[in-house]
Amino acid sequence: MRWSRFFLYTLKETPKDAVTPSHIYLVRGGYIKQVAAGIYDFTPIGKMVLDNIRAIIKEEMDKAGAQEVMLSFITPYELWEETGRAKKYGDELLRIEDRKGQKFVLSPTNEESVVDLVRNYVKSYKQLPVNLYQINLKFRDEARPRFGLLRGREFIMKDAYSFHATRDDLDREFNLMQETYEKIFSKMGLDFRVVEADSGAIGGTGSREFMVLANTGEDDIVVCSECNYAANIEVAKRNHIKKENPVKTQEIxxxxxxxxxxxxxxxxxxxxxxxxxxxxxxxxxxxxxxxxxxxxxxxxxxxxxxxxxxxxxxxxxxxxxxxxxxxxxxxxxxxxxxxxxxxxxxxxxxxxxxxxxxxxxxxxxxxxxxxxxxxxxxxxxxxxxxxxxDIAKVKEGDLCPKCGAPLKITKGIEVGHIFKLGTAYSEPMNATFLDENGKAKPFIMGCYGIGVSRLIAAAIEQNHDDRGIIWPKEIAPFVVDIIVGDVKKTDQVEFAEKLYEDLVNAGVKTILDDRTERFGPKIADFELVGFPVGVIVGKKLKNGKVEVRDRKTGEKFEVDKDVVFEKVMELINKD
Amino acid sequence: MRWSRFFLYTLKETPKDAVTPSHIYLVRGGYIKQVAAGIYDFTPIGKMVLDNIRAIIKEEMDKAGAQEVMLSFITPYELWEETGRAKKYGDELLRIEDRKGQKFVLSPTNEESVVDLVRNYVKSYKQLPVNLYQINLKFRDEARPRFGLLRGREFIMKDAYSFHATRDDLDREFNLMQETYEKIFSKMGLDFRVVEADSGAIGGTGSREFMVLANTGEDDIVVCSECNYAANIEVAKRNHIKKENPVKTQEIxxxxxxxxxxxxxxxxxxxxxxxxxxxxxxxxxxxxxxxxxxxxxxxxxxxxxxxxxxxxxxxxxxxxxxxxxxxxxxxxxxxxxxxxxxxxxxxxxxxxxxxxxxxxxxxxxxxxxxxxxxxxxxxxxxxxxxxxxDIAKVKEGDLCPKCGAPLKITKGIEVGHIFKLGTAYSEPMNATFLDENGKAKPFIMGCYGIGVSRLIAAAIEQNHDDRGIIWPKEIAPFVVDIIVGDVKKTDQVEFAEKLYEDLVNAGVKTILDDRTERFGPKIADFELVGFPVGVIVGKKLKNGKVEVRDRKTGEKFEVDKDVVFEKVMELINKD
Missing domain, CATH: 3.90.960.10 (YbaK/aminoacyl-tRNA synthetase-associated domain)
Structure with a gap:
């Protein structure tokens, strides 16, 4: 992509309601534009990041045998009455009426819809298991939308729902989804923890959250200093040891x-x-x-x-x-x-x-x-x-319930959540299949969510400095930014164009900063927008030298112009 | 894909409200499930067709230099007040209120949103032209949603909006978009016509529609029997020739x-x-x-x-x-x-x-x-x-305004529409740029729509027979259906599995019908769901023979088992 023709405009001013780094940098970096509280437009570069994340999720979900559907965004209120959530869900559920007065809701999640779809087609245990997912629009009318894409009202969610004949089979799928999620977040280059979690309003019998570690996270996570124990503080356990009061009293x-x-x-x-x-x-x-x-x-x-x-x-x-x-x-x-x-x-x-x-x-x-x-x-x-x-909040220094070592508390951003729903939805919706003995039984269900647009923000909360975003290269909109120091200098332009072509032909997502901007703002944009590798084709080209920068480490390499391509590829492939 | 594990269930019954072939076959073929009037869920196979169409559109739009964005689906009512459409648009515009009483609309189209986005970033003629598009959810609260995906309420639209400094540059882009649309619909294997069209409620100074020819189309199209003149009957012209009344009268x-x-x-x-x-x-x-x-x-x-x-x-x-x-x-x-x-x-x-x-x-x-x-x-x-x-309806036999030959009237389904909007939106929204002389001028705009989910239905209206869908292979969910006559016969299963592997490795989208169904229903499903090529691995395999079927022509080829792969590839590549 040539920046001069690209609809990408960075801003100097920090939006006044923005406090978290991801919110600030997504707006200043030209990725999103606020439309209303908690509602955003995605610009071309914002859409690219979203697509990168979507593609990784789709690939791994498909590999795990899940099948992609697209459930309607507008869903009938009457489906939500079947489960009782029409009333229970609270004000986050936006209820609307069409021109004829029929009631609908804007989907905040799709358990009801998917149960309605599956009960329409699946009648026998022979058709099970099935895992249906979508990467689709959701709306939750948050009381206090904030932090940009971290807590928006309109957002993209990957939601999957599995249906099983037995609890054992649900357990198998639940574990498969955990592995799949681990692959997804690893592939995105994120530092995350899988934690025990509360099942919340969705209900069910067991759940785990996937937390991207970041100082700005809204969630407290309890992690063991020795073993792999990790849990959301909402459900974290600790070792109970009998304590003796040093002050003895004989009688009450x-x-x-x-x-x-x-x-x-x-x-x-x-x-x-x-x-x-x-x-x-x-x-x-x-x-x-x-x-x-x-x-x-x-x-x-x-x-x-x-x-x-x-x-x-x-x-x-x-x-x-x-x-x-x-x-x-x-x-x-x-x-x-x-x-x-x-x-x-x-x-x-x-x-x-x-x-x-x-x-x-x-x-x-x-x-x-x-x-x-x-x-x-x-x-x-x-x-x-x-x-x-167990109603006490685990403290730093309490002992691990698994190994007894001291526990630590860290901050995380919830980007994924998997649940064993059991029959919490199939039973009230009378969604049954015939088992091996011809007996009607409610589906045993799991559900598996990933906050897709939220992941963009979480990745930035974890990967930024005081100048801008530092994208993990797996989800970066462009991996390499070639900066032409002075677009009036033919030698610089020609060298940059050739390198651009070579990189694009090698399959590297590259942006060529051919704008008539000065050098300073171009470097500032490289850092703000957050491309992993920068190539600066400037004055030193006359002496056969080009600068290559690693955005993450801040390292600058002065490289012979003949080996720039190799140096860039080395940086891209180094981990 | 192995059908035995695929969430695809065909139905014998025709839905009672379905009258058009695409509606009947999409429901019976298991592609969509009605959620409410004009609102549908897409099953995995429905989503595949949608993705095929989406990919073709994205590829050609990107090639034409348009840039993909994602505008919010929920848009503020106040934006619609700026253009006056908040009141003018009528009941198809669903107006909603959030928990705090702020008014929004469910996007039926996004002129207001995109003008708001562009006026936020673009200040100078140097940043023009720009063409932004999205493939995104839309909602129109139709009074009479009908014909399945042909006239739904919730649907997917590709909408693009271009911004220019001059009318000439708009004309250039308008022609480029026409060429792009012609490539898109040709690539999808559809028989279509580009016709002169009315600009309707969106306003503007010129427009063309893209009509998929089909007997069940809702639009009447006037086409010349000799030259390339074609127009929607709403705007079709005819040659006026001076007629003489054979009955003469001297005086009034x-x-x-x-x-x-x-x-x-x-x-x-x-x-x-x-x-x-x-x-x-x-x-x-x-x-x-x-x-x-x-x-x-x-x-x-x-x-x-x-x-x-x-x-x-x-x-x-x-x-x-x-x-x-x-x-x-x-x-x-x-x-x-x-x-x-x-x-x-x-x-x-x-x-x-x-x-x-x-x-x-x-x-x-x-x-x-x-x-x-x-x-x-x-x-x-x-x-x-x-x-x-000109207020008269052109009739069959009227004369072409371009060449004078007789005109014919045919039926079409509108799947695309391109408009020259001019300043119809930028002016009321005060969206301006500075021209070469530093003078503020409103953007000159074009807009370009494709009914993405509607295309699925239009393709079927044009390509079906009384047994089911006949997918153009470019958008078929699977191009080849390998039918195992009897899954208990090891030789049949082994042969089919090997062929399946070979085709998948050759990049051919293939489904293996390994269900324990009888042969008859499998053939019926092959025809109903509409795969272009069928391979029947049945009893004759013992004699070294396999049947290959061309869904479109109905031809059946009895082929030596050693050349089945070649025969399938020949049918796939024949046109």
Whole structure:
């Protein structure tokens, strides 16, 4: 491509709402143009990156035996009523009406559509398994679209859905998809981790996320410093070891603790380490039928509540802070809430790490009093409602549940998510097949998503510096940028044209910067737009020298003009 | 592809709403599944055909120097307000609101979006010309979606938009796009015509349509029997020759014609050929500001009014029949309306073919009276309002405007349309560039559409028989179908597998019908799904014979098993 004829215009100004590097550089580099909040046009160079990513995904999905379809973007509301998601999905689901008043939704995901397609054709176990995928438009009416392509409203998703006769076969496909995803992200040159994940609103029985590691990631990932354990913090586990309180107490004892409420205050006053103080977190749980209920979560004083775990523990769709008034109305005394002697109508959950714990200090459910020397050994103390769950947020330094080594916390961007759906969609939609005995059974399903346009942003979040993008060459729009220092100098133009031709003939995606721009802006654009290799054909050509730059390492090589092609190929193929 | 593992299921039943061959065969052949009226899912094989068509279009558009973008599907309503189309476009434009009440439309076409994109980046004539295209989703909320993919609501369109500094440069690009389209449709193996066309609601100064010839086409095309003249009947011209009425009259004379109203009656009564009787057609013209007005169209008694021409002649957005009551209220006398002595407030248009015509019989605007011997020579007779326009529908046998040979009328399906838009969009959107003298001028634009999903249907309308589709091989999902007569016979399976491997290695798209179906249904599916070449590996293999079938000609070749590959390649390459 000759830049002088290419619809690619870089901008000097940072868009005012852009804070993340990918958002800034995608707009400044001329890849995308905002149309409305969370909605973007892709320019020719933006479309090229999208196509590169799409091609890698298609190749690997096809190799894995998945078959590409194109489901409608506008889907009937009535399909969403079959699964109950028409109501449950919330405001991200944009519901529309056509000219005749028929209701539709803009597809945010396509479980309903694909089940409807498959139940139309597949009647027997002999037709299974099948895995259908698409790389297609999606719309989610995010409350706060932000970060450019990272959290847009209109976006491209690769969504795949598999159908099986048995759970074992689903497990096989789930593992195959994990391998396929690993190949896809490796091929794109990304540093990523596969992590255990929450199944979220889509439902199902097991899921894994694919996280591109980046400081700007919205997700916290827990990774083991020794083994391959990795999990989203929303589901991360840790090793529970029995801890002994260095401060021994003989008997359970009520102590007077006027105005002593926070964990810090109680720890200081009772001279007890924080992990032996029981922290109470009060939340208002919101359920999908719209009901609300006060719930108390108990955990060690040095732990924090993990909201997703807590939500799943009570089966709520949301947890919101309870006001002091609501807390008191429920019969609780803020600052003095503890597991013993709670009002009997209050639901509470105790963190797993407190199971069998002894020598604890906790609120006495009585103004100005705590209890010390308490143990949770005796379940009777707590009555029948006692539920232990893993509700604490794993901390840096907690121990790996697999190998016991210390865990670390890092940031990641979710670019893929695979789920075992089981019969969560086939059952309500009455989508069945006849098994070997002629008995109708609901399909056992998996689903597998990749955020295609989001991957563009994630790749940049991981690969950039303060001057611009550093594309992994596998997804770069052009791998080589040949910069003509001065387009009025015939020798420079001729050399650059010849090199351009040679590279294109060798199958290298090359852009020839033949614009009448000055040298400085051309170099700045090379760095901003982010081509992996730059070739600068400038003044030194007279002395037989050309400069070759490695965008990633910043290395500059002054090369004899006769070996420029070889040097470029060496850089392209070096890893 | 092995059919036994392929998600492709044919149906015996014809869908009850399907009347056109493409609709019937696309559904029965398992290519598409209806989701709602005018909205379809594409199965894997449907997606393959779509991708074949998309690839041909992309290749030729890229070669022509156009650059691919991806504009957002959801576009802000406010962009559509800039051009006034937000109101004008009618109910096909689906207007929606997001969760915050901001208004958007589902893109039916993208002139506004692309002008917004280009005005953001292009400031100087030096950056012109540019031609941006996309192959992307569109939605038009058709009042009567029908005929499957021929008139859907959700569909894929290739839309391109070019921007120029001068009209000459637009003309150059317009011609280049015409050539490109001719290459595209030729490459797809389609029989098509390029025709002069009406510019319709998109506006602009000139346009051509690309029509796939098919008996089931919705459009009437006028083609010359001798030269290359071709036009949509909506704009088709004809040679006007001065005709002489064989029945001579000396003077204008009022004649008493009680209850004689129709052209037939008047012709009989006055013994005058129909082409010398003036036909009056009364319509109610609807304008884009909502106003309505009675208009009378006069044409020769043997001609019919062409509605699009008539609409354009008065600048109306619609013409509807006027009721007898409305006609009378306007001061007109049904059955006796003529061009002389009309109420002065009535707008009327006279067909070009009547210009200078003499010896006419027409209504006298007086109950039970006609006038004979009337001539339109003297414009004064008619007053200042006299407007001559081409408003008659060209008939079979009318004479070619280019060469004078007789014209024929044939049916076509519009699959492409190219327009010279001029400044119809850039002006209202204030999209300008600085010309060589530093003066701001609006972009001069062209736009170029191809109905991509519609092409699938058009190809079938042109290429089918009573058993199914006959794909042109260039867009066929698979070119060869190898049918194993009995999958329990090892020799048949082994031979078929070997041939399959050889063909795939030779780059031939091949499907191996290894299903446990009987032979009959396999042949029926070969014909219904429409693969160009069939290879039947059956009982005769024992005698060293294999049957090769040409789907299009119906020819069956019994071939020695050693030369099957060669025979298949011969059929593939024969034209």
């Amino acid at each position: 004892e009520e102590i007077y603790t006027p105005d002593i409420k926070t964990i810090d205050e109680v720890s200081k006053f009772t001279e007890t380490p924080k992990d032996f103080i029981v922290k109470a977190v009060v939340k208002k749980a919101v359920f999908d039928n719209g009901e609300e209920e006060i719930v108390v979560f108990f955990l060690r004083g040095n732990d924090e509540l993990e909201e997703t775990k807590a939500k799943n523990a009570v089966g709520a769709i949301d947890l919101v802070d309870a006001s002091e008034e609501e807390i008191e109305k429920a019969g609780l005394i803020p600052g003095y809430i503890g597991p013993f002697g709670l009002p009997s109508n209050i639901k509470y959950i105790i963190d797993d790490d407190l199971r069998m714990a002894e020598e604890l200090v906790c609120g006495a459910n009585k103004k100005d009093y705590h209890i010390k020397g308490a143990g949770l050994l005796d379940a009777n103390l707590l009555g029948n409602l006692t539920i232990y769950r | 004379e009022e004649i008493y014609t009680p209850d004689i109203k129709t052209i037939d009656e008047v012709s009989k009564f006055t013994e005058t050929p129909k082409d010398f009787i003036v036909k009056a057609v009364v319509k109610k013209a609807v304008f884009d500001n909502g106003e309505e007005e009675i208009v009378v169209f006069f044409l020769r008694g043997n001609d019919e009014l062409e509605e699009t021409k008539a609409k354009n002649a008065v600048g109306a957005i619609d013409l509807v029949d006027a009721s007898e009551e409305e006609i009378e209220k306007a001061g007109l006398i049904p059955g006796y309306i003529g061009p002389f002595g009309l109420p002065s407030n009535i707008k009327y248009i006279i067909d070009d073919d009547l210009r200078m015509a003499e010896e006419l019989v027409c209504g006298a605007n007086k109950k039970d009276y006609h006038i004979k011997g009337a001539g339109l020579l003297d414009a004064n007779l008619l007053g200042n309002l006299t407007i001559y326009r």
